[in-house]
Amino acid sequence: MDNAIRQAVSMLKKCRKAVALTGAGVSTESGIPDFRSAGGLWSRFDPFEYATLGAFQRDPHRVWQMLKELLTLVECRPNRGHEALARLEEMGIVQGIITQNIDGLHQRAGSCQVVEFHGSMASFSCPVCGKMLPLAAVREMALPPLCTGCRSVLKPDVVFFDEQIPPKALLDTEELLCGVDLLLVVGTSCEVMPAALIPRQVLGQGGNLIEINLVPVLAGTARISLAGKFTEVMSAIVDQMAKS
Numbered sequence: 001m002d003n004a005i006r007q008a009v010s011m012l013k014k015c016r017k018a019v020a021l022t023g024a025g026v027s028t029e030s031g032i033p034d035f036r037s038a039g040g041l042w043s044r045f046d047p048f049e050y051a052t053l054g055a056f057q058r059d060p061h062r063v064w065q066m067l068k069e070l071l072t073l074v075e076c077r078p079n080r081g082h083e084a085l086a087r088l089e090e091m092g093i094v095q096g097i098i099t100q101n102i103d104g105l106h107q108r109a110g111s112c113q114v115v116e117f118h119g120s121m122a123s124f125s126c127p128v129c130g131k132m133l134p135l136a137a138v139r140e141m142a143l144p145p146l147c148t149g150c151r152s153v154l155k156p157d158v159v160f161f162d163e164q165i166p167p168k169a170l171l172d173t174e175e176l177l178c179g180v181d182l183l184l185v186v187g188t189s190c191e192v193m194p195a196a197l198i199p200r201q202v203l204g205q206g207g208n209l210i211e212i213n214l215v216p217v218l219a220g221t222a223r224i225s226l227a228g229k230f231t232e233v234m235s236a237i238v239d240q241m242a243k244s
């Protein structure tokens with residue numbers, strides 16, 4: 001493992017531009033179980049009944065039974081791994097993060113360049129009149145929160161299963177991936193489309209992958225697969241970076 005960490009650090013130091021792609025696995029140690037795991041959110045709420053725009057339009061009150069749980073999850077705190085990734089950005093080693101998570105933990109840990117591929121719980125919008133309210137305002141309201149303009153039920157600005165990735169997120173992703181020759185694939189099994197295409201895009205432009213997963217899934221394509229807990233592997237990388 002030490003050897004693999006040294007190799008990863010050497011690649012990070014030599015590359016032209018490094019970016020991280022993160023997923024559910026970076027938040028589990030903050031107390032947010034992978035939604036798709038046993039005991040995760042989707043084991044209690046069928047996503048096709050609770051996390052589609054169609055379901056929200058039919059019965060927003062019902063969908064808010066699931067969203068209430070999501071609201072409690074975003075109370076969680078960033079972990080040492082989030083902090084280490086923020087530190088790598090501060091050191092000028094990582095240029096930004098593309099995250100599939102909606103919990104805002106990267107930003108709370110201090111990361112600045114974060115593309116939220118699947119939106120976030122940081123704001124809520126009215127599906128009828130478009131009025132937007134920040135999370136802090138929604139926290140003060142009775143649930144489900146109602147639009148202060150037209151009294152319709154508000155929807156968090158997360159991407160539901162039948163929704164497209166927001167054009168701004170796609171554009172920001174393209175911009176961030178431009179010239180990337182090293183992608184850290186962290187805490188994601190790269191199964192959810194279209195985020196799963198990002199590692200392929202970096203490989204296609206001649207870049208390399210370093211994978212950090214509890215159980216590696218990219219052994220065939222990643223130059224280095226670091227198997228282990230997100231907090232431990234990321235801290236080891238930053239420690240090694242500081243030493244060498």
Ligand SMILES: [Zn+2]
Binds near residue numbers: 126127131149150
């Ligand atoms: Zn409204």
